[in-house]
Amino acid sequence: MSSDFYRMKRLPPYVIAEVNSLRHAARQSGRDIIDLGMGNPDLPPPQHVIDKLCEVAAKPDAHGYSQSKGIPGLRRAQANYYARRFGVDVDPESEVVVTMGSKEGLASLATAITAPGDVVLAPNPSYPIHTFGFIIAGATIRSVPTTPDDDYFASLERAMAFTVPRPSILVVNYPSNPTAETVDLAFYERLVAWARENKVWIISDLAYSELYYDGNPTVSILQVKGAKDVAIEFTSLSKTFSMAGWRIGFAVGNRELIAAMTRVKSYLDYGAFTPIQAAACAALNGPQDIVETNRQLYHKRRDVLVEVFGRAGWEIPPPRASMFAWAPLPPALAHMGSLEFSKQMLEHADVAVAPGVGYGEDGEGFVRIALVENEQRLRQAARNLRRWFQQMGLNTPAAGRQAG
Numbered sequence: 001m002s003s004d005f006y007r008m009k010r011l012p013p014y015v016i017a018e019v020n021s022l023r024h025a026a027r028q029s030g031r032d033i034i035d036l037g038m039g040n041p042d043l044p045p046p047q048h049v050i051d052k053l054c055e056v057a058a059k060p061d062a063h064g065y066s067q068s069k070g071i072p073g074l075r076r077a078q079a080n081y082y083a084r085r086f087g088v089d090v091d092p093e094s095e096v097v098v099t100m101g102s103k104e105g106l107a108s109l110a111t112a113i114t115a116p117g118d119v120v121l122a123p124n125p126s127y128p129i130h131t132f133g134f135i136i137a138g139a140t141i142r143s144v145p146t147t148p149d150d151d152y153f154a155s156l157e158r159a160m161a162f163t164v165p166r167p168s169i170l171v172v173n174y175p176s177n178p179t180a181e182t183v184d185l186a187f188y189e190r191l192v193a194w195a196r197e198n199k200v201w202i203i204s205d206l207a208y209s210e211l212y213y214d215g216n217p218t219v220s221i222l223q224v225k226g227a228k229d230v231a232i233e234f235t236s237l238s239k240t241f242s243m244a245g246w247r248i249g250f251a252v253g254n255r256e257l258i259a260a261m262t263r264v265k266s267y268l269d270y271g272a273f274t275p276i277q278a279a280a281c282a283a284l285n286g287p288q289d290i291v292e293t294n295r296q297l298y299h300k301r302r303d304v305l306v307e308v309f310g311r312a313g314w315e316i317p318p319p320r321a322s323m324f325a326w327a328p329l330p331p332a333l334a335h336m337g338s339l340e341f342s343k344q345m346l347e348h349a350d351v352a353v354a355p356g357v358g359y360g361e362d363g364e365g366f367v368r369i370a371l372v373e374n375e376q377r378l379r380q381a382a383r384n385l386r387r388w389f390q391q392m393g394l395n396t397p398a399a400g401r402q403a404g
Contacts, residue, residue, distance in 0.1 A: 007136055010135050010136070011132065011135070011136070014128075014358070015339060015355060015357055015358035016037070016354050016355065016358035018339070018343075019037060019339070019342050019343065019346065019352065019353075019354065019355060020037065020038070022343060022346055022347075023035060023037065023346060023352045026346060026347075026350070031350055032350060033346070033350050033351070033352055034350060034351045034352065034373055034377050034378075034380060034381045034384070035352045035370075035372070035373065036351060036352060036353050036369045036370050036371075036372065036373060036381065037352040037353055037354045037368075037370060038354070038370060038372070039177070039239070039244075039323055039324065039370045039372065040244055040370075040372055041238070041239060041242040041244055041323070041372060042372050042373065042374070043242040043294060043297070044242060045241050045242050045243050045246075045283070046241060046283065046286070046287070046290045048282055048286055048287065049241065049243070049279045049280075049282050049283045049286070050279070051282075052275075052278055052279040052281075052282035053275050053276060053278070053279035054275075056274065056275035056278040056279070057275040062274050062275050062278075063274075064274075065270040065271075066270055066271035066272060066273065066274045066277060067270070067271045068262070068265045068266045068268075068269055068270055068271045069097045069098060069262045069265065069266075069271070070096070070097060070098025070250075070271060070272075070277060071098075071271075071274065071277045071278070071281075072092070073277075073278070073281050074098055074277045074278075074280055074281050074284075075092035075093070075096040075097075075098060076092045077280070077281045077284035077285050078090070078092070078096050078098075078235075078250045078252065078284065079091070079092040079095075079096055079252075080284070080285070081284050082220070082222065082252060085209075085220075086219070086220040086222065086223050087223065088220060088222045088223055090222075090252055091255075094255045094258065094259070095228070095252060095253060095254075095255055095258055096250060096251070096252050096258070097250070097251050097258050097261055097262050097265070098248065098249070098250055098271065098272065098277065098280075099234070099248075099249040099250060099251055099265075100247040100248070100249070100269065100271075100272055101236060101238060101244075101247040101248065101249045102129075102205060102207050102234045102235070102236045102238075102249040103129045103133075103249075104247070104249075105234050105249050105250075105251050105261070106129050106130065106133045106203070106205070106234060107129060107133040107136070107137075108261050108264050108265050108268065109133075109203065109232070109251065109257065109260075109261045109264075110133040110134045110136070110137040110139070111137050111264050112257075112260040112261045112263065112264040113169070113201070113257065113260055113261075114134055114137045114138065114139040114168075114169065115137075115138060115139075116138030116139070117138070117139070117140065117165065118134075118138070118139040118140070118165070118168055118169070119139065119140050119141075119142055119163050119165055119166070119167040119168065120134045120139045120140070120141055120142070120167065120168070120169045120170075120171065121141075121142055121143075121144050121156065121159055121167045121169065121170040121171065121200075122134070122141050122142075122143065122144070122170075122171040123143070123144055123145065123146045123171065123172070123173060123176070123360075124143035124144070124145070124146070124359075124360035124361065124362045124363075125146065125178055125179060125356060125359035125360040125362050125363030125366075126146070126171070126173060126176075126177075126178075126359055126360055127173060127177045127178070127205070127359065128358075128359070130171045130173060130205065131171075131360070134169070134171075139169075142159050142163055142167060143360065143362070144156060144159065144170075145362075146173075146176050146179050146181055146362075147179075147181060148174070148181065148183045148187045153190065153194065156170070156194060160198055166198075167200060168199075168200060168201065169200065169201045169202075169203060170191075170195065170200050170201070170202050170203070171203045171205070172191070172202060172203070172204050172205070172221070173204070173205040173207075174204075174206070174218070175208040175211070175212065175218060175319075175320070175321035175322040176322070177205075177207065177208065177322060177324060178324055178326055178354070178356065178359045178363065178366075178368040179326045180319035180320065180321055180322040180324055180325065180326050181320075182212070182216070182218065182320050182321045183219070184219060185219045185223060185224065188219065188220075188221045188223070188224045188227070189224050191221070192221065192224045192226060192227045192230060192231065195230040195231070196226065196229065196230055200230070201230060201231070201232070201254070201257065202221065202227075202230055202231040202232075203231075203232055203233075203234070204220075204221045204231055204232070204233040204234070205233075205234050206218070206220060206221075206233050206234065206235050207234065207235060207236045207238065207239065207249075208239060208321055208322040208323065209235055209240070210239070210240040210291050210294075210295060211239055211240070211294075211295060211298055211321055211322055211323055212295070212320065212321040213295075213298075213299045213302060213318075213319070213320055213321060214320060216320060216321075218321060220233060221233055222252065222253055227253070228253050228254050228255075229254065230254065231253050231254060232251055232252070232253035232254050232257040232258065232261075233251070233252050233253050234249060234250065234251050234252075235249060235250050235252070236248070236249040236250070237249065237280055237283055237284075239294075239323055240291055240294070241283045241290060241291075241294075242294065243280075243283065246272075246276050246279070246280070247272060247276075248272060248276060248277070248280045298323055298371050300375065301371040301373075301374075301375060301378060302318055302319060302325065302371060303318070304375045304378050304379070305325060305369065305371065305378050306318045306325070308378060308379050308381075308382035309327075309381075309382050309385065311382065311386075312382040312383070312385045312386040312389065313330065313385070313386060313389045313394055314327070314330050314385060314389075316369070323370060323371045323372065324368050324369060324370055324371065325368070325369040325371070326356075326366055326368060326369075327353075327366060327367050327368075327369055328365060328366055329341050329365055329366065329367065330389075330394065332392075332394050333392075333394070334365060337355075337357065337364060337365075338355035338356040338357045338358075338363065338364055338365060338366060338367050339355040339357055339358075341355070341367065342354070342355040342367055345367075345385075345388070348388045348391070349381070349384040349385050349387070349388040350384050351381045351384055351385065353367040353368065353369050353370075354367060354368040354369075354370070355367055356368060
């Protein structure tokens with residue numbers, strides 16, 4: 001009996017899991033690890049959302065199978081969100097499907113629309129599901145940059161000219177995880193025009209739609225006229241409402257893609273637990289002050305991180321959106337590579353971060369820092385880092401640059 005499974009051979013070891021294992025072992029030994037690795041919100045959901053979950057869960061008839069595509073009320077709530085936030089009209093019956101988080105949704109869509117040998121354009125570095133969801137489905141990945149400039153579009157043109165078979169799908173993710181880069185509506189207008197011309201589907205991941213800073217709201221690709229002819233977009237309640245473990249997300253957009261995804265999901269699941277879907281309705285339809293409160297909290301954490309890590313000797317570019325900072329390794333330690341640096345940082349500073357190489361080869365030289373600890377813990381992390389840097393003679397940004 002062979003255990004040489006086809007799909008397993010296409011999945012490399014999960015680099016980030018190596019650091020996670022070391023972090024777990026350190027905590028098991030009693031060390032106080034400041035975890036800035038996983039994007040796991042430390043904030044509670046709104047109380048009225050928890051109350052709705054408990055209310056519906058107490059009903060005797062709430063515990064049967066739900067609906068794979070999502071209960072009608074939740075699909076309407078998501079359509080209303082798109083109307084008020086982006087000014088986009090969405091049909092909740094044919095253009096919305098509820099997913100068990102963005103990750104499951106992207107994997108289900110990949111299963112629905114790709115065949116072995118298909119070529120998918122995906123950003124590098126990127127959140128792993130953007131590539132491996134399609135690799136598991138049998139597709140081949142051709143990498144494109146994340147930075148939304150003229151070089152980005154030049155890379156798309158090269159991919160169409162020199163790839164056989166021609167790519168049929170493009171994945172985009174702004175605000176980007178892990179790089180935190182953002183785009184404006186003009187970028188999406190150009191992208192939609194390119195996709196229509198080249199007959200390419202666009203899959204947009206907008207999971208961080210509400211975590212934007214400095215007064216620059218994020219935009220949706222569906223705001224572009226004609227975008228629904230070529231695009232589908234994923235959003236999530238995980239970060240906006242601190243409901244990561246609830247696993248509620250959405251796909252919105254092109255009817256053909258929604259229908260294909262809905263059909264696959266109908267074979268795989270019966271949808272999220274109905275009380276959770278009812279509580280998600282309360283989140284989308286209820287008071288939205290929590291959205292601004294969370295945004296301001298992450299904004300403040302960002303500013304604290306940049307300030308205190310900078311004073312410790314590590315200059316961090318301030319992200320314009322998302323709950324992550326994409327940080328180049330301190331110049332004097334860049335020779336370590338992102339994985340070894342992350343291990344050494346955990347060992348000597350008791351701070352966990354995610355190595356950039358875990359998001360693709362173009363992530364080498366960076367680490368992703370999650371804003372998931374409070375300001376006091378961020379300051380403690382900076383003190384730990386300063387001690388570690390001082391042990392190596394790197395106690396100022398200037399010293400770090402000179403040593404590099």
